[in-house]
Amino acid sequence: MFEAIVIEKDAEGQRALRTQLDESALPEGDVLVRVDFSTLNYKDGLAITGKAPVVRRFPMVPGIDLVGTVEESSHRECPVGRKVILNGWGVGEGHWGGLAQKARLKGDWLIPLPEAITSRQAMAIGTAGYTAMLCVMALERHGVKPDAGDVLVTGANGGVGSFAIALLSKLGYRITASTGRPSESDYLRTLGAQEIIDRKTLSEPGKPLQKERWASAIDSVGSHTLANVCASLKADGAVAACGNAQGLDLPASVAPFILRGVSLLGVNSVTRPKAERIEAWSRLAALLDMGQLDLMTEEIGMGKVVETANKLIGGKIRGRVIVDVNR
Template sequence: MTPDEDVTSLADALEDKRNRSTDSGPAVSRALIADSSGAETTFVVRSLPVTELGVGDVLVAVSWSSVNFKDSLASRKDGRVARINPLVPGIDLAGTIVAPGNSGLQPGAPVVVHGYDLGVARHGGFSEYARVPAEWVVPLNDGLSLRQAMTLGTAGFTAALSVIALEEHGLTPGRGPVLVTGATGGVGSVAVSILASRGYQVTAVTGKPDAADWLHSLGAGGVIDRAGVGDPARPLQKEIWAGAIDNVGGQTLAAVLASMRYGSAVAASGNTGGTALPTTVFPFILRGISLLGIDSVQCPIDRRREVWARLANDLRPPLLDDLATDEVDLDGVPEALARIHDGGNRGRTLVRLR
């Protein structure tokens, strides 16, 4: 062997030592990194030392993540969501346990992690591995594959929370029609499917006329344009809806509140239509309407695990796989983030890590 071959062999050996797995997991993780240090956010896919993934006693081998509207905000310099820079985005993930820490789970156990500071104040799911606190980990119940778990993801979890909140308020299929705004988005499309499977008469609201057939296939009985919700400038309108799931906010939510039936409720979780709510007190004090705030970020872990157990059972959408309309690898994530930010997304976009 020549001296040059000796040097090459030694370099290869050192590289292999840096990258091979150890008892506590791999040394590096391939990840998408968003860097907002310059005038605009830039993206690069590269290997990141696992030691730099953040503090947490559980190491997860990520199989799937998904693209959410919040991810698009966390990946933009003007998004005002990310709290560290550079950042590996991805507010949810599904994978298997590598190092269980204090989770009480066994290596290889399938899990879901989402919310809290994931993909916002600490590196998230757009990475082959993730390090998280044990108290964030949700064991995945039988009935959902890892891919299906991310077809649901944060969006499906939020939709399930919304349905549960309305039913805990007293909503039943016999009470009347239910409205879902932002119906082609992740939360909206899952909500349409869950509600329809539970026997509700669902009307979907969308600004995309070409999505009507798809929404009907998910179970929507009616599909209307945003203008069909009503005039947000009128504080009270004809009583139509026995319940509503709003993923838009702004003027759309104001119009929804004005057309709710007496004593009904709206579950609200979105702000793509704006953060201001141009309404009056009349829907609340004259019709007894309840506005139910839905938060999937800081939802307590016991509640989180209960909801995921139901998503694998009675809240499981019957056409779950049809909700995944696109699948990308890490290189395709930046384009998917731009598309969802610009309102061009339909259903759920999955990110394949393995």
């Protein structure tokens, strides 16, 4: 038997419970992992609270991230005893995820934990840090360099935003952070932001083409915010888009793309190839100041998962939430 958070749905509605499960209940997979830590991401919050139709089958164990030790394996690249990380691949949505003490998974989804990172640090980074790194890599591939001008980071107090600021700062970029919580300005400056703006300046409908302000951007918000970011980029600028906290819509025009040569770079962290995942995690290990992780991180046990998920969706959580699944 092992402990897990399970989302159930019946005629009375959807609910998330902390419960005990038998190992035989685990879904199919060629690797059994003994989980050390998981996380609470925005998507997990939506799944647990039922605020959006994230879960595709019930019952479901949420948790799109996990780190742990291979306990049983028939996969050639996942020997017993290896520490492994999982991000994405529909885990926590269509396949049981990391908010449990055990997980059975496909070995192709797993990558080795870098030696320079502890299990706890890996989940302090999690999908948020991994996605932020993919966004930085997308801008680099586009040719964006620090001397081109400011980089705007939207949703700056969230997990992706916090890591994007830390990574860009380490690489020498000047960063403008957009946030709905001006009281957190000191935190954002500590991470490396040089300028703080109120998200209200971007979240309302705006003109299709606006004053050129930033050379590039990382956006986790979507909707009017992303439209205004595109409209405010300098000529030949680029925005790496990876989220939809404000909405899935994009009420924009083609003006920034055809009159300024702006590029919109979509970043999908869920199904990236293994080689790209390993590269991203290797760079995270090399670039991140692990001492900064404590600034971004709150740790909870399984008993506080549902309560914290509600706070997360309510915009009351800063940075990252680590879940120690064994307490």
